[in-house]
């Protein structure tokens with residue numbers, strides 16, 4: 001066990017969030033050395049899945065400690081390295097959104113994964129996981145939708161045992177049905193130009209999860225968005241009468257803090273006042289969270305932590321003479337990739353104590 005990376009205690013809950021500016025991963029210790037992994041992102045320096053690196057730093061063997069690997073949706077920024085993680089996690093169940101169980105999706109996967117020009121990282125990773133899974137006789141892929149209990153466990157505690165439940169709150173039946181039509185439309189047809197698979201956004205089919213431990217509860221919002229349609233997105237989650245009714249004290253803010261994933265009643269009806277808000281940035285085509293997003297989230301929480309800077313990395317401009325000298329003498333200048341960040345929160349599961357927060361790399365409190 002490394003000095004910098006001590007293990008959580010047997011009865012300690014840990015939620016760690018990783019995200020370097022492109023990508024997101026959440027790792028949860030729910031007691032007795034057992035972990036859940038949600039999504040995956042790559043360390044830009046080592047090119048390794050960040051959660052795998054972290055487990056190794058703690059001298060943990062993923063094949064023994066990882067019980068569940070969940071893919072919230074198949075956007076590239078949430079699945080990079082998930083196949084590698086699954087490969088070395090022989091004991092873990094893998095959970096996909098139930099929209100991926102359709103024959104329309106499997107046809108789409110086949111069409112795109114056999115054409116290297118068209119394939120997306122997200123689809124390749126899913127295809128790899130399905131292939132690894134086929135070689136494992138005793139392991140099944142679990143398909144999640146609203147109201148499904150994904151994991152139930154009991155951990156010895158004092159003065160009482162800890163009952164752990166891990167619930168899927170989405171996607172709604174309606175979102176799953178919608179996805180079938182979207183998948184069929186994306187399947188390349190003869191004589192028609194092929195469409196790039198990224199034109200379809202799977203955010204609506206994201207798996208939002210709620211972890212409950214006795215009376216405590218924690219909400220992890222994936223990239224689920226809100227459109228005002230009561231049958232899909234956050235409105236469908238709010239309107240569900242089968243989700244756990246406990247309010248949560250930690251919120252993984254959905255879709256990198258975007259306004260498109262905001263629904264006020266999630267903050268008022270599903271969360272305690274002033275919860276811990278965990279965020280990862282998205283620094284590609286669109287910058288998330290925006291300053292307005294941060295302002296809005298700050299009106300609900302004073303405990304916001306982000307895994308890395310939410311600013312676009314710009315090439316530094318020097319004065320004209322230095323710029324010319326650099327141009328004449330150096331073939332190319334690369335941007336320095338920001339350091340990887342991690343927000344780690346831990347607390348004893350059977351106590352009312354506050355979470356202890358540790359920030360690694362470029363993670364910070366907003």
Ligand SMILES: [Zn+2]
Pocket residue numbers: 024075077078223255256282
């Ligand atoms: Zn995302």
